[in-house]
Structure formats: structure tokens, C-alpha cells
Amino acid sequence: MSSRKITIEDIAQKANVSISTVSRVLRKSSGVTAEKRDAVLQAVSALDYRPNVFAQSLASGQSMTIGVITQNFGSPFYDGILQGILLGLEGSEYSPLFADGRWQETIEQQALQTFLDRRVDGLIFVGGQLPEPDMVAVARKTPLISVGRTLTSLAENCIHIDNFQAGYDLTRYLLDMGHRNIAHITARMHYQNTVSDVAQRYAGYARALQDAGIMLDPGLVVEGNLLQQSGALAVEMLLLQKRPFSAIFAANDQMAFGARLALYRRGLRVPDDVSLVGFDDEMTAAFTIPPLTTVRQPSVEMGQAAAAAVLNLINGKPVTQQTFPSQLIVRESVLRLR
Amino acid sequence: MSSRKITIEDIAQKANVSISTVSRVLRKSSGVTAEKRDAVLQAVSALDYRPNVFAQSLASGQSMTIGVITQNFGSPFYDGILQGILLGLEGSEYSPLFADGRWQETIEQQALQTFLDRRVDGLIFVGGQLPEPDMVAVARKTPLISVGRTLTSLAENCIHIDNFQAGYDLTRYLLDMGHRNIAHITARMHYQNTVSDVAQRYAGYARALQDAGIMLDPGLVVEGNLLQQSGALAVEMLLLQKRPFSAIFAANDQMAFGARLALYRRGLRVPDDVSLVGFDDEMTAAFTIPPLTTVRQPSVEMGQAAAAAVLNLINGKPVTQQTFPSQLIVRESVLRLR
């Protein structure tokens, strides 16, 4: 490997200018003669020059990166958001750095630290477990946006759908289909002082029942942990209660899948014996048997919005809380009664 | 924000030593008096000092990072590999940088370029579309490992299962269950001069039939694109052929899910009318109706191996091609005939 790394100086020489001029055309800052500019550009492509990002960052104090911390690379739903972020960052001078918190707070903490060490200019959390005070502390130093998790003390920095409304509408749909005994599979609703999105879904469910003059039966509300397995367990518990129910509203698709399997194991058909609805519209929801009725969050758009928001924050512009509309996706997992 | 960023110099002052000494204890290099070492360490934690990675990298020429390029953050299978990589890197001085190629060559190319610009010390490709010559060129400059994609001219740098054997075993299993007319849903088998993993699966399928004295019926082999939708289309095509088949072997779970839906739409029951097997053992495979028989690749272990391998390459140690065993996961989607 004889080819020494080429630097800005090589370009300067080949273009017969000073390194500052080279820097100028590269950073497209103040005016430079078209002539010199072309010469520089030519030299750059001729020598296939790539600026050293470390030197750049060290000198400028900016890393031109945005750290994205998600909780699960394997989830199709979060994946949509990541796609959106990618899209939203396209064309901006910033490039994303990804990390996966794996739903474990220590790992998330590490990821955050790594990003902070890398001097990211902005942060996007997709979900997350970190205590809200920590988030606030970070936000004070670094522009921060949260998607899919609502931070009460950082409301403007959050991007989400109206989970209450969505939960209400979904329950309302089941009611309209003639269901009266609607079970609900939720998940831990509070974390530190953060009210999670599933809590809002639950609240919507409760309100819809109330508005319909139906007494909410606490025995029909069971708690899972958002994973498939817990959905199956939830159904087992539900069945143990011996309380009748004709429909199940799972707070996310994963748990709905688990519930689906448990029902199958018990010989209960969907939707003939029990109707089932989920939440998130994961990719596979359309391919289950039967295809699952669920709620779609505009994840890609939300990701784009998140990207746009950090960019704004970085540029000192203010951001306002953004609520996106969700959409009821009606498929075949719900039976019309009577 | 009065607190100016604290640097190595602040530590040096507080510990009454020179910055070089501080640097020494931090880099755990040559001997330093226990006394001074402790003083430095104390100052470090007292001031909560975090070295500037850019300065470090600029001065040392190393970034202490490993770039991981995957093709789909949303796939549970790839997710296992990423988990493994995380595990394998744990404790090493290197931290991973993730990027998602989104199955698009241009994006993958960009991600690679970004990593190269960031001077990653090593690269791990999880799947990928880049032309093999490009990969070879990159490998010449930067330690590189490929997981889930076999590069013929970079064999030692690849980590995979024996896809031929797995395809053979899976087909053999169907034969043992009494099936004679076994359809196969595959995918594009060649990309540039790379023989893809699904091609090996197909070869195993073909050989198993041959060994069983069964003539392979080309009409029973259809091509998809690894996505769910294509599995559904494949079944439609299969049905159009009017050729009888009692089982379908899809080259991956995603296509199996699609096939499952198409069968459902056609009123065909699984496994009563048609048996179905997939490949990859994605998380949801266990939660479909019925649960899907498939092949599990030890993705986490493969990820760990990949991490270990890059680390070795970085340290100048040689690596050898690694083939992992796969495991047949028998579930309820296959009917024993007669």
C-alpha cells in the first residue's frame, strides 16, 4: 500500500490554491472564483479525495451526525420509523448513527454514552426506557426528539399518534360490530413518571366502553409485556377467569399473534368464536390467518417528522409537539355479531 | 452552560502530571507509577472526563469502531445476528456502528462509503448486494467479514450454515413424512458471480429428491423474491400449473407466510391439504397458524463469530471459513401421509 492518504493539502497543490480555499469550496462557504472552484473540484475527483471526518469534527466542533437509538432492530413497526428517519435526513448534511437499546436500560444507557462521546449533533429516541429526568438532562445539552414515547416534561420534543383516540376508535369499531364483552391485553402502563402509549390505548378502550354504557370488567383486562409470548399467556389467564368475551383487543400486534396461537391451541376459532384486533399493523399482520384487524401508525411519516424536527432544533428553530393520525385497518379477524 | 468541555489537560493539572502521563494511563500503555496512575484515575472520575474520540482517532489513526452493514433492521433473523455481533464485541475496545442497506445497492454503497469515511477498523456485512469485486477491493483495505452471504473469492471471510445440507435435510424430512410431490419456492439464485444461499437450499432439495429416486418436476419450482407477497404469488402460480403437490418448501419463512395466506384464500388447509415448511425460524414462525416447521440458523452464534473474526483480522490473525450447524425445527405445519 504505497498510496498515502491524500489530504486537503494534496488538493491545494494540484489546484494551485491554498488549503483554505479548498476548504471553502468544500464547505460551500464564502465566495470563491468559479475558476478556482472548478480547479479544486477537479482535483478532488481526480484524486478521489475524501475529507477526514475526524479532523473536520475536531476543528469544527460538529460531528454532522445524528444518533438514533431504537429498542428493537427486529421490529417491523420501528423499522418503518427508521426508514422515515433515513428519508428525512436525506439531503441534509447530517448522517445518522444507529444503535439498538435492546429494551435493556443499561444497553440503552451505553448507546447514549457512545453517541455523546461521538458528539452527535442531535438525538432521536425511538421508544426507550431511560428515566425521564435523564432524558431531560440530555435534552438540555443536545437536541433531542422522541418518537413513540411521550415524555410529559418534553412534550414539544415528542412525535406520536393520538393513542387515546386510536384505542377509542378501535373499541368503538368492536362495539359497532355488536361486541359487548371485549377483553383487553395491555402492558405495564407507567414507567417512572412517563405515561406510556399503551396506557393511552387502554384509556381510550375504557372511555369507549363507558360512552357505550358498558361497565368495564376489570377481569377482562390482563397485562402482558408487549411480546408475543405474553399474548398467549394473557389469553390463558382470560380463559381461566371463566368470564365470557367475544372479542380481544391487544395493545400491539405481537401480543395479538400470541393470543391467536393460544386461542388456536384451545380450539377457539378466529373470528368465529373470538374476534381479535391488534395495534401497529406490523408487516405480518396482513399475512396471519385470518389477516388481523389493527391500527396503522404512519411510521415512515413519523420518522421523517422526527428527522425534520431534530434538524430544526439543531438550527435553533423551535419545535412543536406533533400528533399524527392513525388509521384503522379492517381485515378479517373480527366477526359481526347477530 | 458555563462548563467548558474538560480535556486531558484539565486532568493533567488536577492530577499534577503531564498530559502524556494522563494519556498513558488511559491507554494503559507503558508503566506509570501506581501513585500517579491513581491520581489520574481519580481526577478522571472526579471531573467526569470523557476523551474526545475525534482527537483520539485523528492522532492515532484508529477509530476503534467496526461498521456493520445489514440489509433489513426489521427482520428478526438478521436481528439475531446483530445481537450476536453486539455480544461478540462486548469487552473488546471496539464499538459497532450500524447502517441499513435496505436491500438497495445504492444505499448499501452509501453506507459503506460513510463507514470508510469514518475510518472504521473493520466491516461486517450481514447479507448484501454489492458486487463481489467491490467487496474484494474493500477487503484489501479493511478487514471484512460476511455473514449470510457466501463470497466465493473471499471464502475465509464468510460465516454461514451449510445451506445445501439444510435444504437436503428439510426435503428429506418431507420425504420421510410420505410426501412425493414437493413444490419449492426459491428466489433469484445468482447475483453477479455470487451463488446465493437460497441456491444452495435449492441444490439440497434437488439432491434429496434425486437420492430418493424422484424426478424433479421443474413445474413445481417457482421463483419469488424472498418477501411475503411473492410467496403468495408463487402459490397462485403453482395452483395454475394444475400439477399435484402435497407439500411446499419455501426458501425462507417470509415466503412461507405469504404461501400460507394464498392457500387459506384458496380454501386449502395447512397441513391437512398441503404441508408447508419454511427456512430461518423467524420469531413469528412459532406463532403462525399452524406453527411452521422450519430451519433455525444459529444467528446469535454466527454474529458472535463474525465479531470475533473481524477482531482477529484487525489483529493480523488469520481467519478460516466457518460453517455452522443448522437445526430442523419440527412444528405442526407438516402432515404425515397415510
Add this chain to the structure above:
DNA sequence: CTGTTAGCGCATTCAT
């Protein structure tokens, strides 16, 4: 508009 110069924060010789 353009060249010169001084750091950015740290690793690393080179002396001592």
C-alpha cells in the same frame, strides 16, 4: 476573494 496562521484534543516520539 484568497493565503497565512493558530488551534481543535490527543497520541507519540524524543529527551531527560
Add this chain to the structure above:
DNA sequence: ATGAATGCGCTAACAG
């Protein structure tokens, strides 16, 4: 064993 000095490659005043 330790400190002083040099430079990594680039940006950003600063002069001109």
C-alpha cells in the same frame, strides 16, 4: 518513569 514537543487533517479567524 515522565515531561516537552510535534503533528494528525481540517476549520476558522485573521490579514491582506
